[in-house]
Amino acid sequence: MLELRHLRTLLALRDAGSLVEAAERVHLTQSALSHQLKDLEERLGAPLFIRKTRPVEFTRAGQRLLSLAEQVLPQFRMAERDIARMAGSEQGRLHMAIECHSCFQWLMPTVDRFRDHWPEIEVDIPSGHSFAPLQALGREQLDLVITANPVEMSGIQYIPLFRYEVMLAVARQHALAIKGHVEPQDLCDETLIIYPVEHDRLDVFTQFLEPANVSPREIRSAEMTVMMMQLVASGRGVTALPNWALAEYLSRDYVRGLSLGDGVWATLYAAVREDLLGTPWMDDFLRTARETSFEVLSGVKPA
Amino acid sequence: MLELRHLRTLLALRDAGSLVEAAERVHLTQSALSHQLKDLEERLGAPLFIRKTRPVEFTRAGQRLLSLAEQVLPQFRMAERDIARMAGSEQGRLHMAIECHSCFQWLMPTVDRFRDHWPEIEVDIPSGHSFAPLQALGREQLDLVITANPVEMSGIQYIPLFRYEVMLAVARQHALAIKGHVEPQDLCDETLIIYPVEHDRLDVFTQFLEPANVSPREIRSAEMTVMMMQLVASGRGVTALPNWALAEYLSRDYVRGLSLGDGVWATLYAAVREDLLGTPWMDDFLRTARETSFEVLSGVKPA
């Protein structure tokens, strides 16, 4: 009668707010969800949510099922993990590299949690692959790479982790600081500070400056986020970073953050070797990564 | 991957001890269960139980899933009950009659529990239908009848509650009391005390005496179990009763209990109006009855 998939659907619906997006999350069509929920409501004899509102609002019955889902689904995951551990004496390995330069704030707690669940998996972030991590992935020297720039490669799948806004950091006393957002032209007299990578892998260029055919007056690079922040704060340039990378500097009012145009958004992916996808521990890592990053970054408010 | 039906199957398997009987309990074929469990074990990558032993023995993985099932399935039931209550303002009614003369010891706790879960259902055991309860069921004056003698009737379904052994009660000093069981011939010089119903509705006759073509010397009847016990204890006759009806007298060593031949077993049924089957509260009542009777009667040891 009541099935696990119903619970998953309802959770997805609550998190998504609409059938269309909930459908994406559970990898089904909107139609499927509509049918599924209609059937369920008929069988239970009670409406579960109100469709007219946005985001959808749950009835008391719906809320009861949501709370059931939150009780029960974790128990299932735990059991499945336990079983997988009992089954798998297969020593797994999870060696990763990070292409995104400031992921540690959510990656470290993720790894900590994961180690708890899978003590026998060897987790490491070996240095030495920071130059060409995707190639190392292809050569099976690595198992997972965190990146914002998916590049089609055979044997590698890109799993989206979360979306974020790319924002411009400027000094507090900067002329632009009073505006809520900047236009491309605003940057033509600025010094832009970037990580030392090709321009076509930076969303400021591909999604913001190049479409408007604007170039900043000067471009200089810095390896580390702290360094960039110092330069920005002292008025020697501006830089574009993920909102969550800026978060701590914004909260300390060290720099100011501005949207790029109407907002430039990007998605962070985990590039994973296909042969590892589907193993319970890899699935669990990806889920943990999503959950943890959500928790850690959800305090991050744009601007 | 892991589904609710798997958990139900595993619980049934544990309670039944074999695939064949477990299949009955979940209303599937043995083949279905074999397939289902094989698939599951393959997907999990771990064996769940050992088939060669009888009753089957569970591996650690199997036990883990059993414990999951015991955590999770009750939570589902509770949620479904809550939802059914929210949905159903439909005042239900549960009027019952008892054809078996000593069911109160497990029926009362059952009713108590049920009332907790379904306060708005009107539960009653109206007197006045003790004569022809099944007819009253057909006339919709009753909703459920507890009986050990299913009689085919349109619109009525018989739901098995539990199996029990019919045992012979004899006085402590009775000649037969030293034996573990009696043969039909042993009764041809005895006075048999029975409830005042037709002989063909008593298993002592249909399953024990008549097949051997034996009649007791004398037959007398009594309305109440206590009365029968007094007669038996004082050596004025013997009687055949369900083991659980005898239990309290046996434990007080008031009478002795003997198996009839290799053991005569019967099943107690709930006769239910078909239109009520499938309503959540009726399903819940039947489940509660089975569980409660099991708990109450499981202390009852034969002889």
Place this chain on the structure above:
DNA sequence: AAGCATGATGAATGGTGCTCATGTTGAGAG
């Protein structure tokens, strides 16, 4: 009023979970 997004609906389809029929295994009896 047009355009867009969301949800509903009905028909068609494909997957899969079940049954049926049969094969295999193991235990107990003669």
Place this chain on the structure above:
DNA sequence: CTCTCAACATGAGCACCATTCATCATGCTT
């Protein structure tokens, strides 16, 4: 040792139903 019986495994076929596709209805935005 073999016969038998019960329990479980296995493969093929089938039926159901969850899902998809195509389309329609509705409401909000511009």
